[in-house]
Amino acid sequence: MPQTEVKKDTVKVKNQQAVTQPASPWKDAWRNFKKNKIAVTGTIIVLIFTIMAIFAPWLTPYSHSSGQLVDRLQPPSSDHWLGTDDFGRDILSRIIHGARISLTGGFAAVFGSIIVGSLLGVIAAYYGRWVDTLISRIFDVLLAFPSILLAIAIVTILEPTLQNALIAIAIINVPNFGRLIRSRVLSVKEEEFITAARAVGMNDRRILFKHIIPNSITPVVVQGTLAIATAIIEIAALSFLGLGTQPPKVDWGMMLSESQQYIVSAPWTMIFPGLAIMLTVLGFNLMGDGLRDALDPKMKS
Template identity: 75%
Template sequence: MAELAKNNSTIPIVEEEKVISPWKEAWNSFRKNKIALVGAFIVLFFVLIAILAPFIAPQTENEIALGNRLLPPSADYWLGTDDFGRDILSRIMYGARISLWVGFFAVLGSIVMGCALGIIAGYYGKWVDTVISRIFDIMLAFPSILLAIAIVSVLGPSLQNALIAIAIINVPNFGRLIRSKVLSVKQEEYIMAAKAIGMKDSRILFNHILPNSMAPIIVQGTLAIATAIIECAALGFLGLGAQPPEAEWGKMLADSKQYLIDAPWTMIFPGLAIMLTVLGFNLMGDGLRDALDPRMKS
């Protein structure tokens, strides 16, 4: 007995490993990516500016002072004034609200429509898949900005119609992405088991397939917001998006292009705002891709 007790005392005790959820593991990976954190801080900076614009902006976005038109940056006007004497800094702050609002809700609409069509096409297949996939192919055959211009031309130039157009042109990207994911997920054993026990298709789709297909949608959605901001600015620059006197960055560029030589600050600062916002979303999207894609993990 003494010898048995001695042997038992030498048996190593194996500690139970802590189970980390996939989302927590992704967050730990994301926060170790310094470049992705820089992008997240840039995005957070512009989001805070958009939220706090009414409280921190030196002036309202449409306050006209013709006596102060085209003033260069100074202590009174940090980023100068435009051709109507409006404070450019204030207009950029209020413009952040418009660009982020359009970017977020346009992509949200694209995700909802694209995921609905992509899930139906990937899960049911056959002629349903063929019809939906051909619709996606036809839409992708046109350059996205030209398709957006055509949609806004039919609906009429306005910020709301620009949002609708941007949402529509991005539907095929999300639809094809979720379709490919569904095609692989529906072959898993747990999906086949769910079908075997008679589980309804709607429950399989929303409880099993959709949650397991969200990682690429999150990554693509983050990157798509950057694209939507550029498209919103492009439509505004062409006069098909935001209408005067709305403080939208693309419209600010269009109104200032004739002053590029005499007052370059009227174009430089709105352009920098677009560039930094898009850069932030792209850096954050790349970080999310690295954190959520199992193939990128060691």
């Protein structure tokens, strides 16, 4: 047989294998995500603020905690691109350093609520009966309170610190993730492959961690991305009220609180921290919507 025919047969076999082998769900989701220009734009915004937070000490032109009183309330200029505040501190430097607390705080609070909420939701859905009733009632009690008021109450009881603010934000988000994954697990545990796993004698822990949780985690990933945006707003709100970040640390909510009395005489002191919050939240929301469209099979054409 000629070599050209052998090569053609080899190429044909490889093409047939490529067609018969299903694509990885995550690769397929990534391919769909890249096609969504709005989601990519949101991801770029998030990456820009993330890079700012990581490299803040090297990106800031001035100190974020000290300034010159002779430079107080200076409008944007070539020396201070975003102007200065009432203590002469460079607003750009403070926004860059504020990104550290806002982003790390948002990630930390949401990660904690995902772990606790998902664990409770999985236990409630898998074991059912009184366990499900007890955990569901706990979720209902937490959801009965307005989230920001519950966070304020928790921080007030503990102590007004950033750490306690993050704990409060994690607590108020636990029911959202718990109920989300509970509904997913209730559906997955009735599938035939779970019945087969029980039939071969697989124990509960292995069924949960090998089959149920991996098949239930997708909506949690999407909701977690959107929840980070909400957590950033909640951190800013608590700091604005003096219940979150404390000096000499800085975050965007604290900057808004310190500059509210200068909204007329020096509006840039409030405009730029507000824009930082708005753009970051917008970025996470756009990215979360893109992830939902890419990971949810019902959203695919």
